[in-house]
Amino acid sequence: MSSDNIEVTFEDGGKEVLPKGISVVEALRTTGRSANGWVASRVNGKLTDLSRTIEEDARIEAITADTEAGLDVLRHSASHIMAQAVKELFPDAKIAIGPAIENGFYYDFDVERPFTHEDLERIEQKMAEIIAARLQFKRREMPRDEAVRLFREQGEQYKVELLEELEDASVSLYQQGDFLDLCRGPHIPHTGYVKAHKLISLAGAYWRGDERNPMLQRIYGTAFPDRAALKRYLHFLEEAQKRDHRRLGRELDLFSFSDEVGAGMVIYHPKGAVLRHILETFEKREHLRRGYQLVIGPTLLKTELWKRSGHFDHYRENMYFTEIEDQSYGIKPMNCLAHMLIYKSKIRSYRDLPLRLFELGTVHRHEKSGVLHGLLRVRQFTQDDAHILCMPQQLHAEIQSIIDFVIEVMGIFGFSYEMEISTRPAKSIGTDEDWERATGALVSALQDKGIAYSVCEGEGAFYGPKIDVKLKDALDRRWQCATIQCDFTLPERFDLTYIGADGERHRPVMVHRVILGAIERFLGVLIEHYAGAFPSWLAPVQAVVMTVTDGQLEFARKVHQQLKDLGVRAELDDRSEKLGYKIREAQVQKVPYMLVIGDREVAAGGVRPRLRDGSQLDMMSAEQVAALIEKECLDATKGRIGLGII
Template structure:
């Protein structure tokens, strides 16, 4: 083969012989790719610009609009365009970093005054000009020192700082028009590829995320290859807004917050409290079925005890303290302490293990004011918390049981989920042997269950490795709820032990775990997931009886009474309003069943249920309706919950 030819292996396995030094774009066009749909290329697995020249044999693949990673390249380029616009409007602005993120991009700027909404509009307008002019992105490689001089000259101290932290002697910069930015690339060929974008918000953000650093101004935006995709995304945002649990919580009269009470404290109204009671009743039954014992500990415990557990040293900032009779007490931020004391209340034998203590434990954590968010981030919340104390050889089985528990619950609520194992972090306690054994127990439990999982190296708690379960709601948003954590410190600090078969004392292994996590957060997620239209087994009000006129009130009352006796949660709407009005209201309250009661029903002595989705069922006796709803509840919960759980 001639020296001037190289061989490119294409995605479909075909080999293309091309001149050495050809651009990625020309090579891909020779391979039959459509110029208009290409935005970048993959060379030996690495993303590169279309203008990249190829000097050696390689594997090559074109990146089209729909390819994985394509939209990230677009968004990153959009961030550059935004930075160019900002620099042209605010020449004194210093640029920091501007990556693509999930659903969009951002760029951080150091500016004299924060951006306003007006500024965003001006920036958007300038971006549109830049996009319309179709400026090409040019890559330039230069020695790092040269780049430092370049940016230092332009007073771009953040870029200089970034460059100084880099190891490589050569770096790359990209320019479009007069704007030059330090960047690894790749980028879209020219600015006109950004067919649809929007700047969404502006917020303060610390340089490198560290609160000791200066605060920069971050502008968020998003970009797409076509207008429809942007519209779809904006529609998704609207959808999320409609499902917002804070709004639905008010509209459905579930809960509220009050500035007189204080930030981050939930007030449950009757329907919200009922919903929570249903969840809790369900949980208690499920834990008892699985051999957990329900326990209850106090809210206030002496500070001395928090010192012994290590919470005082490691978690004090988040705790509330008070003084009673000259004694310092701390309000519990976790439930483990009394569980430790229950374990220690008598001598334990290996025959007693495993012990599984379950508590719907209400804890207080002093979260920073800026992070509070509806039910999802509060200062007082209740965990479905349990601590399992077992022999090391029982650990694997216990973990498997918990995983089964989680899987079953996620199935009942209709959530897909992902699992992650987090391993030993740098700052941690315990022997290597402990960590290995516990980590292996977690990994093998997941493997034996055939569960796929991700590994997050060094992300474990300082006291032990953990499995986190992230559920995904109907809008594909991820929420952390369940977590399974091994703990080497507490059994040690509280000197827990059991008498083994050999008659000697041994240290039990401890597992902290929650299934729903915080009941508050889980409720918030549930509200958003179902958009407030709870499945009938969870709905605080399962049916509303609606009279057509006053004449049916007595019969309607007797229907409600009968249904209540059967365990149904039912309300009566006998107000002097037109039927349509009452139906509309029940519909907006998302009640699963409406029982319209007019003269026909009175005469027949039965009900004609109407489902929330508008389907109309035939006349049936009241008892038959109750049996039907009971079955519906049981079917949705794998036979666990019927009528009358509360």
């Protein structure tokens, strides 16, 4: 074969000899193949534009808009289209970054005044004009220094800052029409590939998520290859908005945040505290019945300990530090150090293992204000944290036991799940051998249970690989909660040992794991999963007793007290309000049972429960109501939780 030719292999198995330097799209057309539906391609495994040239023997694969990679390309291109629209409407705007994200894209701008929703409408219309013009996305390569000069002349200081941090001698830029942007690509062939788009919302965002940097204006949007898909997504957004835990948290009077307290610090109101108490009591019972021991570690530990563990070198930017009498302390971001010290407090025998230590430990992590989000991302939170120290030969069974624990608990809450294994990150501690052993243990545990998993390269903790459990909620959204981390490294650093059957000292393995994860985050997920309508076993208020007139007050108070004595979380609404108003308010509060008491109920000495879906039950006594609620709770929790937990 001539040196001017290359061999190209196509997905259909065909092979063709073509001129070196031919573009992907030309290679398809020249050989009678169609590029219809392609938004980009993969050449020898690398994602590229259809216009990119092929310089060596290659395999070409299609990237279509109905794939995850194709949607990312489409949405990243849509973010460039949005930036072009903004620059045409607001020429003084400075552009920052505009990536594709899950379900859409965003772009950050530095503008004199915040954008308004009216501005969004104008930008969206301008985007439609740019899309209709079918402007080509053209890739340009240039020396980095030349790119710096170009963007500096344009006054685009954020692009200059990004470029000055790059070590590459040359960089790539993309242009559509008169708009030029720094970008690795790839992009769709022309703007007309975006068939459906919508700008969703506005937000403030510090440059690079750092509150010391300028506050930028962020526009969120989404794009799809067809209007039907966009319509479905907008309906999903409406449902998600109804379930937003921040709004429901206010409406249900569960929790709040205060600028006076500080960002990322949750204030639990009585109902929220009850909900949390139920979860924590459930957790303690479940751990105790599985052989875990409850422990409590301090919030402050000397900085020297954090240096020994590796957190100071690898996690310091996420920690808070303070000084007491000239001694430096770290506020714990996780609970493992105290648990290792408990293990070291006496000589351990192989007969003591596995040792399972469980703590509902409150931790603090320095999250940037730009990423804080209700209960889902906070600075102070409580983890259902446990550390299992075991012999290497016990590791497989312990990991499988944790997997069973997670699956059983998530079934009670009604979650399905997916599992991922996250492998060694670039910034890590420990030997290659230990990482291979730890990763192999996680893989074999999942494989032996027949559980499918995906692999996230380089996303493990700095001390070990992990299994991440992604919950799927009522809207089929994924949430990271449970995690299982296998660690051969910290036991080495803290010289943890046990006396084996041979009388010699041996090194245990440590498993870090959470089931619900951060209680705050899990509560946020639960609120959205149930849309605030908690099942009876979780509902802060299980029943509201309400009167029609003041004439039923005495009997209503008696019923209310009976229910409380039987363990029902009941409230009494004896206000001089119309009954319809009381019922509507209880429905808004999503109370499972409403017990309306009028003259007929007083005469019969019972109540007729009304459910929050509007259905009505037959007349029954307070004892029967309590028995009904208890059965519902026990059925939902597989016999774990009845009445009287509060």
